[in-house]
Amino acid sequence: MTESTAKLASAISKPSGRRWRRRRSGTWGTGQARLLLLPALAFLTLFLVLPLGITLYNSFLASPVLAKPDGYFGAANYVYISGTGIYIDIIIRTLRICAFVVIFTILFSYPTAFIFRRYARLGSGSAILILSFPMLAGPLVVVLGWMILLADGGPVNSWLMWLGITSSPIEILRSEAAIIIALVQFTLPFAVLNIFNALSQVEHHLIEAARSLGASPLRRFWHVILPLSLPGVLSAAVITFSLAISSFIAPAYLGGGTKLVMTTLISETILGSYDLAMASTIAVVLLVFSLTVVIAMNSALTRHAARR
Amino acid sequence: MSARISLGSAGAIAWLVLIYLFVLGPAAVVIIGSFNTATSFPSDFEGFTFGWYAQLGEHPEFLDALFVSIQIGAIAAFVGSVIGIPVALALARYDFRFKGMITAFIMAPLILPQIVLGMAMLQLLTALQLPATFLGLALIHAVFVMPYVVRAMLSCLTGLSPSVSEAAASLGANAWQRFLLITLPITRAGIMAGFIFAFIMSFINLPLSLFLTTPTSTTLPIRMFAYMESQIDPFIAAVGSLTVIAVIAGSFFIEKILKVRLLA
Known part of the structure; x- marks a missing residue:
């Protein structure tokens, strides 16, 4: 147990760990590390773990809508959520949106990262910085832009009509499509960065070896580059999924009041009816979905790395 | 052969143009729209004006919110740095x-849904029977930005040889x-970068603050x-453009x- 965690720790801190190995076993070294970590661990325990613990506790108090007796403590909210169509619909919609976002983001970001790697000057220069600009500008401004673009009489509708795709303006806002479009745009730079980093680590001599053995560009891609870059794709998918399931501003504005997802359901539950118990329950469900996927995908990545 | 290469690079350029339009388009639309003389969207570009930026002077509530956001961002970045820098030293x-x-x-604060973080802080304040206060807002922003400080610092420290310190x-x-x-002197760039980046991440954040704002402490995104x-x-587009310009800078x-490379 101890040995395996030590191995894990040293694997994570590989670049610097090697240089500082001398201090690893000394109690003095660990004591100092403990001192450096203590403020952060105390701070996070008080203002992250404790609040989340209270949230978990509150999720077992009964929501006012359930009219349970005072002092009730149990899974009533969870039972209610899992038996109520509206809640189930919202959970399924959330996961469906996330699935579409992950698929489209990977489909768009892989070729982009590939081009960055192929034309190395692009990847090393400001091109990626410019591409990642929306993640710095923040989702609010970006969603404002989508609201202007996708409005009923807005530019996108005029282009669609000019192209003859539709004859009269269609309603794009207040649809799941609008949420998916905005989230793909928002998550794309994160995914491109991850896949680009993975592609950059594919060693050039492996591709050269395949070339010298007569493999065509397509075969080189399919049998060498793609398999070696798959961990990067998977980690891009993890990041995209967790950004999508956590997103609030895009569904709040582009989905309208009718296309609720789990995050907007939490805000409705608190700001609409100040039902902290039910909001806590939804938050716990959201965390379970989000962390399960992230942890499962991460352990798949670790297993993959261990095999190689 | 050369024809195929140029065909390939033409395709690559066309793809990149489309991707850049898609990714940068929405923010560009906001900035262009902020100069539009039209009074509401959707609208064609009717004429050029700086007038919407001047309008900001007539909206004291936005200036107040800007002031609150700057305070929150600065406190969060400061607390995040004081706590996060030692973490980076320990990890490196x-x-x-x-x-x-x-x-x-x-x-963990990077992958947890921010709306849940904000709600959890509200639950803590409610359990302690404290009203949603400026302090709660600053604390949850500090929790959220600390990992960015750690990351910026780590990217500086990994290049630093321990022999100097030894x-x-x-x-x-x-x-x-x-x-x-x-x-400290050697990693000054990392510390400054971490502070600025933490400030930006707090400044643009909305979901963390959603349940914690009060009439006297409302952040700019809220x-x-x-x-x-x-x-x-176009007025709100002008407000958005100003935040974008500050963030780009x-x-x-x-x-x-x-x-300091924060993104790679």
Whole structure:
């Protein structure tokens, strides 16, 4: 147990760990590390773990809508959520949106990262910085832009009509499509960065070896580059999924009041009816979905790395 | 052969143009729209004006919110730095038990849904029977930005050779002296980059603050959010453009002047 965690720790801190190995076993070294970590661990325990613990506790108090007796403590909210169509619909919609976002983001970001790697000057220069600009500008401004673009009489509708795709303006806002479009745009730079980093680590001599053995560009891609870059794709998918399931501003504005997802359901539950118990329950469900996927995908990545 | 290559690069360029239009388009639309003389969206570009930016003077609630956001951002970035810099030092210099788990724990605010973080802080304040206050807002922003400080600092420290610090130790400098006289000056760029980046991440954040704002402490994103619920017009586009310009300036400073790569 101890040995395996030590191995894990040293694997994570590989670049610097090697240089500082001398201090690893000394109690003095660990004591100092403990001192450096203590403020952060105390701070996070008080203002992250404790609040989340209270949230978990509150999720077992009964929501006012359930009219349970005072002092009730149990899974009533969870039972209610899992038996109520509206809640189930919202959970399924959330996961469906996330699935579409992950698929489209990977489909768009892989070729982009590939081009960055192929034309190395692009990847090393400001091109990626410019591409990642929306993640710095923040989702609010970006969603404002989508609201202007996708409005009923807005530019996108005029282009669609000019192209003859539709004859009269269609309603794009207040649809799941609008949420998916905005989230793909928002998550794309994160995914491109991850896949680009993975592609950059594919060693050039492996591709050269395949070339010298007569493999065509397509075969080189399919049998060498793609398999070696798959961990990067998977980690891009993890990041995209967790950004999508956590997103609030895009569904709040582009989905309208009718296309609720789990995050907007939490805000409705608190700001609409100040039902902290039910909001806590939804938050716990959201965390379970989000962390399960992230942890499962991460352990798949670790297993993959261990095999190689 | 050469024809195929040029065909391939033409395709690559066309793809990149489409991707850049898609990714940068929405923010560009906001900036262009902020100069439009039309009074509400959707609208064609009717004429050019700076007038919407001047309108900001007539909206004291936006200026108040801007002031609150700057305060929150500065406090969060400061607290995040004071707590986060030692974490980065520990992670870069020492191996210890459960290092992987501790790292994951410290980075957790990055992957947890921000709306849940904000709600959890509301639950803590409610349990303590405190009203939603400025303090709660600042604390949850600090929790959220600390991992960015750690990351910026780590990207600086991994390039730093320990031999300098060891030399100082052999000359009799104690841990505090080594930190103040050696580590701090060498990693100044990382500290500044971490602070600015943490400030930006707090400044643009909305979901963390959603349940914690009070009439006297409303952040700029929350003010914009409330305005956008009733109308979408060039004025709000102007407000958004100003935040975008501030953020571009900050990140340009980090990448080009401090030369700290935060994104790669």
